[in-house]
Amino acid sequence: MQEWDARKLVEEAYAARAYAYAPYSGFCVGAALLSADGRVYRGCNIENAAFSPTNCAERTAFFKAVSEGVKEFAAIAIVGGKEAYLAPCGVCRQVMAEFCDPERFSVILVKNRAEYKIVSLGALLPEAFSKQDFS
Numbered sequence: 167m168q169e170w171d172a173r174k175l176v177e178e179a180y181a182a183r184a185y186a187y188a189p190y191s192g193f194c195v196g197a198a199l200l201s202a203d204g205r206v207y208r209g210c211n212i213e214n215a216a217f218s219p220t221n222c223a224e225r226t227a228f229f230k231a232v233s234e235g236v237k238e239f240a241a242i243a244i245v246g247g248k249e250a251y252l253a254p255c256g257v258c259r260q261v262m263a264e265f266c267d268p269e270r271f272s273v274i275l276v277k278n279r280a281e282y283k284i285v286s287l288g289a290l291l292p293e294a295f296s297k298q299d300f301s
């Protein structure tokens with residue numbers, strides 16, 4: 167049984183979305199990343215006039231955590247800019263694969279506060295290239 171509260175993480179993702187900086191797409195995204203020791207790292211998307219430096223909400227959350235020495239994670243909740251499930255982009259899936267076990271890390275895709283679904287990272291990114299391939 168999962169030891170964390172999915173609904174609470176969904177609320178954290180909504181709170182994170184409030185700080186999205188998305189003047190070009192108008193598509194605001196929020197993410198809440200739960201570390202293995204129970205801390206929550208919020209992230210939002212941060213766009214840029216040059217477009218390519220744009221950072222997704224999920225990576226913002228991961229980079230905040232990793233930059234503080236936290237590298238073990240249990241789950242992430244992601245809220246997109248519409249009332250629809252937002253599946254993380256390929257780059258964000260790859261960043262998740264760097265730090266998370268594909269079978270144990272849960273990705274919570276949020277449609278609205280009452281409707282969300284939980285999928286494994288392995289389901290989103292099967293056969294991932296990862297640090298295991300180096301050893």
Ligand code: THU
Pocket residue numbers: 188191193194195210211212213220221222223224252253254255258
């Ligand atoms: N975006 C995210 O933050 N996460 C995703 O998984 C998909 C896309 C952002 C990037 C950009 O600021 C906006 O959504 C439109 O692509």
